[in-house]
Amino acid sequence: MPDRDKLQGFIFDQFDIRGEILTLKQSYGEAIARGNYPQLIKHLLGEFMAAAGMLSATLKFDGVLTLQAQGPGPLSMIMADCTRHHNLRAIASFDRAYDFNTDEPLAALVGMGTLSLTIDPSNGERYQGIVPLESENLANCLEDYFTRSEQLRTRIWLAADTELDSPRAAGLLLQALPRQLETSAEENLQMWEHTTQLANTITAEEQLTLDHEQQLHRLFHQEPLRLFEAKAVQFNCSCSKERISQALLSLGEKELNSILDEAGLVAIDCHFCGQHYTFTRDDIQRLFDESPPVLH
Structure with a gap:
């Protein structure tokens, strides 16, 4: 049986090249079941989840890695994030009138927007890299990102399908490492070209x-x-x-009381998981009674 919902790293023993390989099934199915997405967006969400899952392998501390594309087009935002412990989720915002x-x-x-990769540690400074969204697919856009922002030779292959017996997504990543072994730079480059040519033969199926x-x-x-x-x-x-x-506290008591006057309660839905949260007037009052005063 194929691996499902697993991430594995690998290295070439004689060369400065590392890789990640990932397959998703249940996690991908749960993510796309939360929204009424067209098939094309489901496919893209699978690619974003696979990419975020593989890139999360670089996290050496508690935090979240977020991969997001946004722009003025009919798909105004699509993103996936993954924690160091490989908790994965994804969401997209789109024009429902668009075909x-x-x-x-x-x-x-x-809409020729931007692709951002954000690392948000539990403790420490937030890091974000942004590049123009110029290539046709996510894999090529990420390769552009690593070339421009990280100056690391990187190749990525992504696949997703929602029309099999169950939704599946997968990813393969190869990355050239800074020279560590005794192998010469020329030999490492020849091996890099060789392995990427081999990986190019992998099919989505x-x-x-x-x-x-x-x-x-x-492949190897x-x-x-x-x-x-x-x-x-x-x-x-x-x-x-x-x-x-x-x-809710950031909205302020006046704004929340206005919502309560109109609707009787404050209702919030999480767009990632569908969880429904409600707050009564007593709940809102308790929030502000228990929150520390703001110093000016």
Whole structure:
């Protein structure tokens, strides 16, 4: 049976090249079930989730990695985020009057906007890199990002399909490392070109149906490769009543009382997981009674 909802790293023992391989099933299915998305956007959400999941392997501290594209097009925003513990979620905002039954590339759908990669640690400074959304697909846009922002040779292959027996998404990443081994720079470059040419032969069907070892053997069986232990990936939303309460406090008591006067309660839905939160007038009053005073 193919690997599902797993992330694995690997390295080439004799060369300064690392990789990540990921497959999603249940986590992807849960994410796209939360919104009434057209098929094209479901497909793109699968690619964003696979990419965010693989990139989260670089997190060495508690925090969240967020991958987001936004612009003036009919797909105004699409994003996925993943924690260090591989809790994954995704969402998209789009024009429901637009016909998404096309093969338009990501850049055209977003409207030639921007792609951002944000790392938000639990403690420490937030980091964000932004590049123009110029390439046709997410994999190429991310490769552009790493070339421009990180100056690391990186290749990415993404796949998603919602029309199989169940939704599936997958990703493969190769990245050239700073020189550490005794292998010369020229030999490393030759190996980089060789491995990326081999990886170019992977098909979406193989990514979505073969397990990790089968995919890597199919591509690199002639090269010494070390595959690390698999890590479980799962759909999990970070929303909570406490987080929603903090967001409500930022609106101010006057604004919330106005909502209460009109609707009788304050209702908030999490767009990621569908969780419904309600706050009565007593709940809102308690929030402000218990919150520390603001110093001016």
